[in-house]
Amino acid sequence: MYLDSExxxxxxxxxxxxxxxxxxSEAQIALFSYRISHLxxxxxxxxxxxxxxxxxxxxxxxxxxxxxxxxxxxxxxYRSIIKQLGIRK
Numbered sequence: 001m002y003l004d005s006e007x008x009x010x011x012x013x014x015x016x017x018x019x020x021x022x023x024x025s026e027a028q029i030a031l032f033s034y035r036i037s038h039l040x041x042x043x044x045x046x047x048x049x050x051x052x053x054x055x056x057x058x059x060x061x062x063x064x065x066x067x068x069x070x071x072x073x074x075x076x077x078y079r080s081i082i083k084q085l086g087i088r089k
Contacts, residue, residue: 002038015084025070026081032063033085 011034013019016027039056043049067087071078082088 003035007034015081025066026077029063029066029070029081030085032059032066033087035059036063 008022008031009019011030012021012027015030016022016024021027036056036059039052039059042052043056046052067078067082070081
């Protein structure tokens with residue numbers, strides 16, 4: 001499995017407040033970004049996997065909604081997570 005509990009704890013520790021902080025927007029955005037990158041690599045090899053393509057589109061939408069929420073609430077946190085993950089140019 002590409003995403004086990006140890007990898008999740010590592011992501012939450014790096015981007016959240018602690019390794020058990022699963023609810024903060026930054027931690028969720030980081031987790032979604034990791035999953036998006038994995039699914040993108042999968043789809044490069046399996047072009048006709050339409051169920052994975054749908055899952056990828058739904059994940060991108062979830063991440064976009066979380067980023068919009070964070071941008072409306074706290075622009076500095078938004079800018080820091082964008083810079084850390086390298087999502088925008």
